[in-house]
Amino acid sequence: xxHFKYKENxxxxxxxxxxxxxxxxxxxxxxxxxxxxxxxxxxxxxxFKEMDSLVCYSAKANSSYAVLKLFADLGSxxxxxSGGELFRGLKAGFKPEKIVYSGVGKRIDEIDYALESxxxxxxxxxxxxxxVINSRAAAMNKIAPVAIRVxxxxxxxxxxxxxxxxxxxxxxxxxxxxxEAYIIAQDLVNLDITGIDCHIGSQIIQxxxxxxxxxxxxxxxxxxxxxxxxxxxLDMGGGLGIIYNEETPPLPDExxxxxxxxxxxxxxxxxxxxxxxxxxxxxxxxxxVLYRKSGxxxxxxxxxxxMNDLARPSMYGAYHGVQPVVSSxxxxxxxxxxxxxxxxxxxxxxxxxMPDVKQGELIALMSAGAYGYTMASNYCxxxxxxxxxxxxxxxxxxxxxxSYDDLVAGESIxxxxxxxxxxx
Ligand SMILES: Cc1ncc(COP(=O)(O)O)c(C=O)c1O
Numbered sequence: 001x002x003h004f005k006y007k008e009n010x011x012x013x014x015x016x017x018x019x020x021x022x023x024x025x026x027x028x029x030x031x032x033x034x035x036x037x038x039x040x041x042x043x044x045x046x047x048f049k050e051m052d053s054l055v056c057y058s059a060k061a062n063s064s065y066a067v068l069k070l071f072a073d074l075g076s077x078x079x080x081x082s083g084g085e086l087f088r089g090l091k092a093g094f095k096p097e098k099i100v101y102s103g104v105g106k107r108i109d110e111i112d113y114a115l116e117s118x119x120x121x122x123x124x125x126x127x128x129x130x131x132v133i134n135s136r137a138a139a140m141n142k143i144a145p146v147a148i149r150v151x152x153x154x155x156x157x158x159x160x161x162x163x164x165x166x167x168x169x170x171x172x173x174x175x176x177x178x179x180e181a182y183i184i185a186q187d188l189v190n191l192d193i194t195g196i197d198c199h200i201g202s203q204i205i206q207x208x209x210x211x212x213x214x215x216x217x218x219x220x221x222x223x224x225x226x227x228x229x230x231x232x233x234l235d236m237g238g239g240l241g242i243i244y245n246e247e248t249p250p251l252p253d254e255x256x257x258x259x260x261x262x263x264x265x266x267x268x269x270x271x272x273x274x275x276x277x278x279x280x281x282x283x284x285x286x287x288x289v290l291y292r293k294s295g296x297x298x299x300x301x302x303x304x305x306x307m308n309d310l311a312r313p314s315m316y317g318a319y320h321g322v323q324p325v326v327s328s329x330x331x332x333x334x335x336x337x338x339x340x341x342x343x344x345x346x347x348x349x350x351x352x353x354m355p356d357v358k359q360g361e362l363i364a365l366m367s368a369g370a371y372g373y374t375m376a377s378n379y380c381x382x383x384x385x386x387x388x389x390x391x392x393x394x395x396x397x398x399x400x401x402x403s404y405d406d407l408v409a410g411e412s413i414x415x416x417x418x419x420x421x422x423x424x
Pocket of ligand 1: 103273
């Protein structure tokens with residue numbers, strides 16, 4: 001359930017008409033509903049409340065400062081994959097002892113920063129990383145809490161770019177080798193083995209892949225405990241899918257019930273790293289139609305948002321619903337909705353049956369709260385869009401649209417380009 005609804009033909013975010021925000025801040029902009037963000041977090045975390053569990057919201061889905069602050073205030077933990085996300089998370093008020101750190105390529109400065117901060121666990125993805133974390137912890141006179149990210153070779157049946165738990169993927173350590181990695185870790189004196197981790201992919205809309213991964217991890221936990229390696233927590237990662245179009249993903253309650261019943265009697269703390277399911281349907285991207293154009297074989301709606309603002313359609317062929325911000329009876333067209341960028345891959349929707357929107361009208365790209373702004377870029381020196389959060393009848397610009405000056409901030413001209421002689 002989300003809070004983007006039509007009232008008297010006008011799309012509202014909670015109690016604020018989307019048009020009103022567009023008038024004040026211009027387009028394009030991301031728009032988030034506070035009530036939806038909070039509701040999704042509560043629904044997800046309540047689903048697991050009968051277990052000793054910790055929800056670590058996955059920052060990569062949407063790491064805007066205000067969004068992070070909202071979840072930190074609700075008591076959430078955080079899943080990070082970079083020093084930058086750690087910085088944002090700490091600044092937003094997440095407790096370090098509720099932060100888990102995944103990623104195949106953690107740099108030494110990032111490892112040091114996480115050790116210094118006292119995070120809950122490193123999700124370690126290779127033997128070499130295990131050794132580096134141990135030696136950095138030794139140098140800093142610390143004990144690093146670690147879980148090994150196991151690659152359980154489970155097919156999540158999602159887009160190949162967001163499938164992460166297959167042998168051919170770069171993530172984690174293969175199940176057979178993981179036992180060996182734990183044995184090695186046990187001898188590394190600056191490590192404390194606290195848990196086991198997996199994350200098999202994103203936008204997963206069936207329960208089976210999660211069940212298969214869980215079974216494989218449970219077997220490993222028992223084997224490790226039999227060897228005297230006491231696994232105290234299980235991190236199931238994120239990945240639960242959402243409805244973009246006609247998908248039927250398990251509801252958080254159904255997803256949780258399967259995990260909880262499977263873990264009965266295992267004496268484990270459960271960690272979850274949901275991203276998309278919390279923020280995906282809590283945000284939209286609002287854009288203006290710049291031009292309409294009819295070709296011999298296609299109609300085009302040319303919007304002022306493009307692949308640099310919302311990369312998912314061109315990157316994954318992902319579907320986002322498109323709705324006019326002011327609804328009215330009109331004919332239906334079939335069109336490609338494209339951005340202003342000089343690439344044919346710059347589309348927001350293709351061959352889309354949609355209401356006949358006119359030049360100057362506002363459209364909403366639905367379900368854009370996850371992997372929207374976090375994947376936005378300055379390609380073609382386009383300014384990154386603004387981000388707005390609504391609560392009830394108030395709205396706030398949580399991030400200003402970039403300015404032209406922002407575009408060149410941090411750049412400088414070397415003296416060999418300015419000192420004479422200017423022409424060789
Ligand atoms: C390690 C890890 N945890 C959690 C997530 C969040 O996944 P999702 O947004 O599908 O819940 C991801 C996303 O790729 C991830 O790589």
